[in-house]
């Protein structure tokens with residue numbers, strides 16, 4: 153590309169930012185300094201791994217620390233946001249985020265813990281129906297979790313866990329292949345638990361169609377929404393999903409290791425029969441402090457809570473959810489499609505990088521995954537030479553996620569120029 157062309161495309165990116173129909177609330181986030189290159193601020197594309205800190209978090213945390221200092225144990229009832237039912241503050245915004253009824257969601261624990269709590273209830277292998285289906289490119293924590301659940305039931309994980317693979321030569325699963333598998337082998341499937349957006353390829357699954365087919369086959373359908381929550385609109389209630397869990401430190405910007413979310417469909421809440429791992433926060437708050445030895449679970453996802461929640465860890469989640477609530481997932485998704493579409497359209501000059509994420513905007517979220525020769529080296533050079541923060545999944549995948557809350561078209565321009573410089577391909 154000539155200097156004139158580079159300047160032309162930079163001007164175009166600046167024009168797109170200036171005329172953005174939904175200017176992002178970037179100023180509400182702390183964008184890290186660039187580790188290298190000519191720009192002061194990083195072009196941050198790792199929000200799918202750890203979202204940026206909202207400026208408001210520090211103030212909210214300060215308030216909780218002050219209330220703890222001032223009120224000590226009285227803070228449970230007298231803090232400005234009383235701790236005893238603090239998690240209630242997150243319920244409505246979390247429900248709107250994932251398309252759920254308020255009583256279907258709860259903020260608790262971490263993602264993998266929630267997947268286990270859900271499987272403790274919903275993975276009930278019996279007779280022929282014993283298998284757990286995941287995708288072959290599942291995040292390792294999910295692989296370990298389902299294998300350990302199989303072992304927990306006395307099953308051989310090699311046989312109980314099925315890993316769905318793309319067709320030879322392809323990178324992502326085809327919905328039709330998942331549906332065909334369920335038609336043929338659904339009678340042996342106890343639990344189907346896929347990622348809503350795949351962490352490696354960025355593929356957005358057709359959650360409505362797959363949930364419908366899984367349930368028609370008699371399986372329980374759960375979704376890991378680590379890369380979907382805050383990235384794409386979700387309709388968990390209408391899709392009839394049995395359960396779902398998600399972390400909040402990726403697109404949801406709630407801080408490292410932040411408290412996760414969990415969804416249990418209305419048809420399961422209030423049913424006293426399913427086996428649950430129980431703790432005192434899973435009993436009805438109206439009778440909790442009677443300290444009865446027998447649990448009285450409420451008719452909500454709260455029945456799966458174990459412990460009183462970490463207030464200092466919930467505060468950033470509350471702050472972050474308020475931003476999503478204000479903008480709305482549908483508007484954010486529209487901006488995300490424009491932004492990611494723009495980045496995808498600019499990748500042509502990086503001939504040493506092959507896009508493995510689907511090109512159809514309806515089949516991906518914000519993330520673009522590129523197959524390159526040496527992902528680690530490329531990611532280090534992107535940061536050091538251009539101030540572009542991406543991440544590597546060794547050996548050969550680089551992930552770039554223009555998070556629509558704070559990334560700009562100019563950030564995408566910087567990433568495209570940097571990739572063209574570092575992964576030019578054979579000339």
Ligand SMILES: *Cc1c(COP(=O)(O)O)cnc(C)c1O
Nearest residue numbers: 262263264291293351376378399
């Ligand atoms: C990020 C991620 C995790 C991480 O699990 P934690 O329990 O939050 O540490 C698990 N599964 C998927 C699919 C992920 O993307």
